[in-house]
Amino acid sequence: MLRAVxxxxxxxxxxxxxxxxxxxALTAWRDGQFVLLACxxxxxxxxxxxxxxxxxxxxxxxxxxxxxxxxxxxxxxxxLHGGVAIENVIPTDPSDEEILACAVNGRADLIVSGDRHLxxxxxxxxxxxxxxxxxxxxxxxxx
Numbered sequence: 001m002l003r004a005v006x007x008x009x010x011x012x013x014x015x016x017x018x019x020x021x022x023x024x025a026l027t028a029w030r031d032g033q034f035v036l037l038a039c040x041x042x043x044x045x046x047x048x049x050x051x052x053x054x055x056x057x058x059x060x061x062x063x064x065x066x067x068x069x070x071x072x073x074x075x076x077x078x079x080l081h082g083g084v085a086i087e088n089v090i091p092t093d094p095s096d097e098e099i100l101a102c103a104v105n106g107r108a109d110l111i112v113s114g115d116r117h118l119x120x121x122x123x124x125x126x127x128x129x130x131x132x133x134x135x136x137x138x139x140x141x142x143x
Contacts, residue, residue, distance in 0.1 A: 002034040002142055003078075005103040007096070007113035008045045010132055015050075015069060016059050021132045025112065028139060030076070037106035038077040041098035043070055080105045089124070093117045103127050110135060 006025070014022035029036045049055070050066045073079075083105030086097040096117050103111045104125055111129040113119055118129050130138070 002110070002139060003037055003106060003108045004029075004034055004110045004112055004135065005037045005042075005099055005106065005108045007099050007111065007115055007118060008042060008049055009114045010112055011046050011069060012049055012055075013114065013132075015061070015065065016055075021136060022114075025132050025136060025139075028136070030072075033139060033143060036073075036077040037080060037102055037108055038073050039080045039098065039102040039105070041095075042102060043073055045095060045098070046070065046073075078106060089121075090117045100124050110138065 010022045010025065013020060014026045017023065028034065047066060047070065050061055055061055080102055084101060086101040086104065087094075089100060090096045093115075096115060099111060099113070099118065102108070104127070108127050111118060111124070111127055112132055112135045113129060114131060119131065121129050123129055
């Protein structure tokens with residue numbers, strides 16, 4: 001079964017736009033179409049991003065919404081702890097290196113992101129980095 005790591009922006013977009021492609025990708029995971037890999041750093045970044053006042057105000061994001069997403073990840077994703085650390089690959093955004101480490105540690109087939117820092121890499125250690133649209137196309141082809 002396909003193993004994927006989603007960048008934080010996929011979770012944020014899925015929450016803010018429940019009819020968009022990121023939400024479709026999360027639904028596919030919840031339907032058991034692929035294995036989602038996550039790590040504590042990713043969960044922490046999701047929590048941190050949802051604390052931004054501009055997001056909370058504009059989209060009416062509550063602690064309950066964020067907690068529900070975190071609980072879902074902690075209970076249903078494959079949570080990876082420890083493993084190889086990745087450094088100095090994306091000096092302009094070192095937090096993205098946690099996504100790379102998660103993918104390497106979990107032997108991911110794909111990294112899914114909307115972030116240019118990651119997408120510009122194209123792949124990392126043989127793991128393709130793709131948009132959510134490309135991910136959904138590959139997922140459909142594998143089913």
